[in-house]
Amino acid sequence: MQALSIANTQSTPSIYFDQAANVMIMKGESFPENAAKFYAPAMEWLQEYLSTLGTEKAVMQFEIIYFNSSTSKIFMTILDMLQAEVEKGKNISVLWLCDAENETAIECGEEFKEDLNCLSFEIVLV
Numbered sequence: 001m002q003a004l005s006i007a008n009t010q011s012t013p014s015i016y017f018d019q020a021a022n023v024m025i026m027k028g029e030s031f032p033e034n035a036a037k038f039y040a041p042a043m044e045w046l047q048e049y050l051s052t053l054g055t056e057k058a059v060m061q062f063e064i065i066y067f068n069s070s071t072s073k074i075f076m077t078i079l080d081m082l083q084a085e086v087e088k089g090k091n092i093s094v095l096w097l098c099d100a101e102n103e104t105a106i107e108c109g110e111e112f113k114e115d116l117n118c119l120s121f122e123i124v125l126v
Contacts, residue, residue: 001052004045013064015042019049022056027063035070046078050085058090063097063126065105072108079112083119093120100125 001019008014013028024046032038060082062075082092096112098105109123 001045001048004042006041012038017042017045017049019052022053022058024049024058024060025063026061029065030067030071032071035068035074039071039074043074043078046081050081050090053085053090053092055089055091058092059095060092061095061097062109065099065102067108075112076115079116079119079121083116086119093122096121096123097126098123 003019004015004017006012006015008028011029011031011033013026013030015026017024026042060078064071064075067075079094082094086092096105096109098109100106106123106125109121113121113123
């Protein structure tokens, strides 16, 4: 499976998903005009990846400075997908990286974390 690499723009984050390293990274700002269209390749890659993931540890890392409500829905869908795989016994964790002074990003991370019951979700202040 080939790695997915999407460069950031003014309104979209960089996305780097790598099966060989078992790491998925999204970094930047996210307020695309059509979030579903922008994130479609990442969602497709993620579904295929999760179907082949074995017992090895996988990490999803978000380092999003700002995102809009349509992006929030996409992120929750991704987190739900990851949680469903953890419920099946897979070893997946999430790192939510944010600036210690970005209260909005911290609060959003806390809200996502509250909605999850078995997916490891750690808020990391940088």
